[in-house]
Amino acid sequence: MTTFVRACGLSELEEDTPKRVELDGTPVSVVRTEGEVFAIHDICSHANVSLSEGEVEDCQIECWLHGSAFDLRTGKPSGLPATRPVPVYPVKIEGDDVLVSLNQES
Numbered sequence: 001m002t003t004f005v006r007a008c009g010l011s012e013l014e015e016d017t018p019k020r021v022e023l024d025g026t027p028v029s030v031v032r033t034e035g036e037v038f039a040i041h042d043i044c045s046h047a048n049v050s051l052s053e054g055e056v057e058d059c060q061i062e063c064w065l066h067g068s069a070f071d072l073r074t075g076k077p078s079g080l081p082a083t084r085p086v087p088v089y090p091v092k093i094e095g096d097d098v099l100v101s102l103n104q105e106s
Ligand code: FES
Pocket: 044, 045, 046, 047, 048, 049, 063, 064, 065, 066, 067, 068, 080, 081, 082
């Protein structure tokens, strides 16, 4: 079963400005861009760096340390040095609530 928890308010999110939240101890970056809201694990798959401190462009979030950009829809890196994807999580909007499910849908 997929359980959604509240991550933040929709009105708290500025376009292309990631917001870091902790959900059940998991760091998650919530990003509003191109008319949608995405949730991606906040730690780069290359090293222990917070992705929410990076820039958002073309539906990707860029790791500020070495420049790998991760697709907000799939979590896949667009290029080196990261080679592994970062988990992405389903998002639901209910009123002003941004809800995120940490359970990977099967
Ligand atoms: S730590 Fe993110 S690309 Fe190296």
